[in-house]
Amino acid sequence: MQGTDYGDEELQKAMAAELRERLKLAEKEKRPLRVYCGYDPTSTDLHLGHTISMRKLRQFQDLGHEVTFLIGNYTALVGDPSDKNKARPILTQEQVAENAKTYAEQAFRVLDKTKTKVRYNSEWLSHLSLVDLIRLGQNFTVQQFLARENFAKRLDKGEPIYLHETFYALMQGYDAAAMNTDIQVGGSDQLFNIIVAGRKLQEALGQKPLVGIITGILPGTDGTQRMSKSTGNIVPINTGADDMFGKLMSVPDSAMGTYMRLVTRFSPHEIAQIETDVAAGVLHPRDAKMKMAKEITSIFYTDEEAVAAQDHFIKMFQQKEIPDEMPEYKLKSGQTVVDVILAANMAESKSKARQLIDQKGVRLDGEVLERGDAVFPHPGVLQVGKRRFLRVK
RNA sequence: GGAGAGAUACCGAAGUGGCCAAACGGGGCAGACUGUAAAUCUGCUGGCUUAUGCCUUCGAUGGUUCGAAUCCAUCUCUCUCCA
Numbered sequence: 001m002q003g004t005d006y007g008d009e010e011l012q013k014a015m016a017a018e019l020r021e022r023l024k025l026a027e028k029e030k031r032p033l034r035v036y037c038g039y040d041p042t043s044t045d046l047h048l049g050h051t052i053s054m055r056k057l058r059q060f061q062d063l064g065h066e067v068t069f070l071i072g073n074y075t076a077l078v079g080d081p082s083d084k085n086k087a088r089p090i091l092t093q094e095q096v097a098e099n100a101k102t103y104a105e106q107a108f109r110v111l112d113k114t115k116t117k118v119r120y121n122s123e124w125l126s127h128l129s130l131v132d133l134i135r136l137g138q139n140f141t142v143q144q145f146l147a148r149e150n151f152a153k154r155l156d157k158g159e160p161i162y163l164h165e166t167f168y169a170l171m172q173g174y175d176a177a178a179m180n181t182d183i184q185v186g187g188s189d190q191l192f193n194i195i196v197a198g199r200k201l202q203e204a205l206g207q208k209p210l211v212g213i214i215t216g217i218l219p220g221t222d223g224t225q226r227m228s229k230s231t232g233n234i235v236p237i238n239t240g241a242d243d244m245f246g247k248l249m250s251v252p253d254s255a256m257g258t259y260m261r262l263v264t265r266f267s268p269h270e271i272a273q274i275e276t277d278v279a280a281g282v283l284h285p286r287d288a289k290m291k292m293a294k295e296i297t298s299i300f301y302t303d304e305e306a307v308a309a310q311d312h313f314i315k316m317f318q319q320k321e322i323p324d325e326m327p328e329y330k331l332k333s334g335q336t337v338v339d340v341i342l343a344a345n346m347a348e349s350k351s352k353a354r355q356l357i358d359q360k361g362v363r364l365d366g367e368v369l370e371r372g373d374a375v376f377p378h379p380g381v382l383q384v385g386k387r388r389f390l391r392v393k
Numbered sequence: 394g395g396a397g398a399g400a401u402a403c404c405g406a407a408g409u410g411g412c413c414a415a416a417c418g419g420g421g422c423a424g425a426c427u428g429u430a431a432a433u434c435u436g437c438u439g440g441c442u443u444a445u446g447c448c449u450u451c452g453a454u455g456g457u458u459c460g461a462a463u464c465c466a467u468c469u470c471u472c473u474c475c476a
Contacts, residue, residue, distance in 0.1 A: 158473060223431080232420090252431050286428040317429045352422085355437055359423040373443090385422075386429060 005188045005216035011195070018211045022182055032065040037185040038121065038175060039107075040072035040080060041099035042091065046106040047234035048296070049218045049227035052262050053185045054110040056213055060183070061115050068117040068179060069107050071100050074125040075175070078168045080193075106238055109300050124178040125171055136170045139204050140197075145169075148192055173197030177205050185213045189226075218262050223252035241301040245309035246317075248293035253285050256292060264295045322381055326389040331376055337362070338372040340392060346384040361385050364392075 006012040026033045037053045039046070054069075061067045076096045091099075104118045128136075145151055145166050154161050169192060176184055176198035186194050191214060199209035217226050220233025227234050235247045251259060260271045274291070277283035290310060298306035315321045329344045338353045341362070347353040356362050357372040365380040382390040 160472065246429080249428090250430065253428095254431070256430095284428075286430075289428085289430075313429090320429095349440065350442090351440065352438085354443095356423065359437065361423045 004214055006214050007188055015211055022211050033182040035060045035065050035183040036068035036070050036179060036181055038070040038072045040076040041096055041103055042076055043229040044099050045236040047227055047236050048263055051110055052215045056185045058110055061112050068119055071103055071120045073100050073120045074122040075171050078164055080168050109237055121175050139200050169193045169197040173201035176210055177201045180207055181210045183211045187217050188214050216262050219255050221247055221251050223255035237300050241297050241305040241309040242312050245293045245297045245313050248296055249289055256289055260292055323389055326391050328391045330393050335376050336373050337369055337376050340376050344390050346388050356384060
């Protein structure tokens with residue numbers, strides 16, 4: 001039950017007890033438990049936030065249970081209202097299909113491909129009739145939905161709550177029933193969908209209600225808001241070792257603890273050690289974060305790649321060396337500094353390029369360039385801002 | 394069906410005839426400081442030019458006016474409440 005977050009001790013105890021009981025039952029019946037977690041393809045990239053539940057799935061997988069990676073291609077059409085104080089924009093079937101394309105492949109960075117069932121919830125949701133939906137709806141009251149924090153808030157503010165948003169929980173609950181689920185994994189924002197909707201529908205359909213494994217929510221690179229594509233604070237898992245390492249280093253110190261707890265393989269003891277060392281001044285927070293970044297990077301890439309990413313980071317940012325690889329540009333005669341910046345796509349417009357120059361953000365071989373309208377002085381390494389490099393030949 | 398509110402730049406939000414390329418906040422970018430952290434400070438944040446200029450922009454289209462984001466008309470879209 002490590003890394004879980006039920007927000008309620010009673011619930012956690014109940015779930016722990018049910019889990020034990022379910023494990024025993026499985027053993028007696030000599031069958032693996034059916035475990036799943038659903039992922040709505042609302043964007044093309046899976047990110048670190050998704051991997052928390054994926055790693056829980058992996059644990060079950062390693063213990064020999066049957067794990068389903070469910071792609072919510074049908075639920076994505078509705079949009080989960082759970083993490084929003086606003087209605088989601090509606091996605092089209094085409095957008096969802098496009099986003100879902102590489103979801104499973106990305107997931108196999110964590111899950112064991114040979115042991116994972118990949119399913120789409122359109123498989124059963126698309127066949128429900130209106131009557132079926134009505135029957136599902138009979139298990140819930142409007143009050144239950146209005147009591148949910150995110151709906152209550154919107155109601156309070158006089159913001160719209162669309163009827164279709166209430167379908168989401170029913171759909172997800174039906175997923176659980178359709179797969180005769182023993183265990184469902186999900187973030188704490190899914191509490192209602194899992195514990196209320198899923199269990200209730202299973203009972204109504206004569207199944208044993210599932211055990212919910214509720215994980216904590218990972219903040220994004222800004223350290224406060226939950227990691228989400230729409231807030232632009234994600235660490236994608238397909239981003240490359242160097243970039244992942246760099247993004248992890250930019251996470252504020254205040255979020256380090258959460259990151260270590262939720263996405264590293266460090267034991268609670270190791271984490272506690274790191275935290276006391278940092279607090280005592282024995283360990284520099286930067287070094288602690290590097291440790292964290294290397295650990296996380298090595299989960300998704302090889303150890304060698306993680307080490308290389310760390311070296312790269314140290315060289316580039318601590319020792320301020322220029323990167324080994326960068327795009328190249330062939331200088332044409334008569335081009336000004338601004339021309340080059342624009343031609344190499346290092347600024348959106350001439351105005352922006354001029355601004356960067358005015359702000360002393362443009363360097364050639366380390367020398368600040370003062371004039372944008374001057375002819376480009378000589379070939380060399382052009383640096384625009386902190387991160388953009390160009391080898392001008 | 395009835396009553397009301399609204400549509401402003403990336404987002405939120407002021408502006409209700411000229412001083413509006415449009416306050417303020419957030420975000421973003423750049424610089425300083427640093428641990429490429431956070432916090433803080435400074436500047437920038439439509440485009441073109443480099444000058445005290447021009448062009449495009451305040452839901453859409455027309456109109457009034459020397460002059461409109463601001464007034465009028467029509468339209469489109471959105472939300473809230475009552476039934």
